[in-house]
Amino acid sequence: MPQKAEMITLIGAGLNGPLLALDLVKRGFQVEIYERRPDMRRVRMSAGRSINLALSARGIYALTQAGLWNDMQGIVIPMKGRMMHSTASEITFQPYGRNESDVINSISRGELNIALMNAAEEHGVKIHFQKRCVGMDMKNSVVSLQDEMTGEERGRTVDVVIGCDGSASAIRGEMVKRNRFDFSQEYLDYGYKELTIPAVAGGKHALDANALHIWPRGSYMLIALPNVDGTFACILFLPFEGKDSFEQLPTRELVLEFFGSRFPDAIALMPDLVDNFFANPIGSMVTIKCSPWHAEGKALLLGDAAHAIVPFFGQGINCGFEDCTVLLQLLDRHGADWNTVFREFENARKQNTDAIADLAIENFVEMRDRVGDPRFLFRKKVEFALQEKFPDRFVPKYSMVTFLRVPYATALKRGQAQDRILTALCKGIDRVNELDWPKANKMIYEQLTPLECS
């Protein structure tokens, strides 16, 4: 397989970088990572690191293949469904799937990052911190690295570079300069802010720990994911400007008034709300699509660097880890024939990463607006009933994306067909036992083939 002496240089020790590095080292490559930030195991990191992620099937598969998932059980909390909080503080629970095992797993981004870096280093990966990639001379295979402490810049000649440097990728910044490089970026006019619900007496969670809590409010929302230390990592998603926006919350009084009237049961659990609110920055969210992801068989983009998506399907890192799975399968097949591996990688992934980008935008509307709507909840019940009756053909879109490793493009396409079937079957009824089963049978057999998935 590999020319073992070959050195692979990764840019970025976020989430994808260390996982990929570990898997490459196990295959006999030498791997080094350059990371612009200080080592978060030694330096307290600022906002952004306290966000929790929802890990699901694709992420878990990649972590299992790398031999890491079992050891992570102590740092994840399974969430069985969405717990919706109304303005009147009423709570409704909506399970994610029909099986007990249909859960998503809350994990602190920082803890996950640390576990991955530790594992990579234990296997011999060298991570160089505070070294920012500021460019690459593709022709001569030289990466420019700037020391973040001294400002000194030096060139490093490399064999192969993989840009795992996130949505503002410097490696992609070089590719953009090349002829016929397609690139689009679309920012949401919404921002997000991290907040916290602290643990209550005895280190216990203030809310049910096995759920993702949502306060859906039509054009905006608050969510909370549990941490193993009893806290909840919350994210407030609001428009930047206009009605009910960040722009309208410049003072402590206005923040308190906004939360008190919109999220009354949450504010009661957030004693440090105002301090958190003004201490944490407002993050932005972007969808990035580009192509080609590779150049000259020397450089490749992977993860958010190639395809950043908005966070509303909880798939960014699951998708990135699936990138790692696919890249490794191709390496196992072709060895270090980088041109072939990189080309086939993009061929296999691009339509799927485009699809999850679109699904993530679609899910934003569902989460902030529709999850509180009784009609939507009824459709969910019908979905589960259809899945029960036709388990190999009618699988809810959320399950295909989250609990199975069905290609995202397939999930998108089948999801659209299923939505049309659901709309037709739900019309004029409001109880599952009123379903027209012969019609359901006919539509499903005519429009949906048996679902194939790994």
Ligand SMILES: Cc1cc2nc3c(=O)[nH]c(=O)nc-3n(C[C@H](O)[C@H](O)[C@H](O)COP(=O)(O)OP(=O)(O)OC[C@H]3O[C@@H](n4cnc5c(N)ncnc54)[C@H](O)[C@@H]3O)c2cc1C
């Ligand atoms: C609010 C929010 C919630 C999210 N929730 C979820 C979720 O529930 N589930 C999920 O699957 N995904 C979620 N995501 C998405 C997920 O965080 C990303 O998809 C994931 O972090 C991408 O991993 P990455 O390694 O590609 O990039 P990153 O994690 O961004 O890592 C990139 C690394 O590269 C470093 N770097 C950047 N530029 C340079 C440079 N020039 N030189 C050297 N180093 C550099 C950075 O410091 C960083 O360490 C969420 C994202 C956000 C913003």
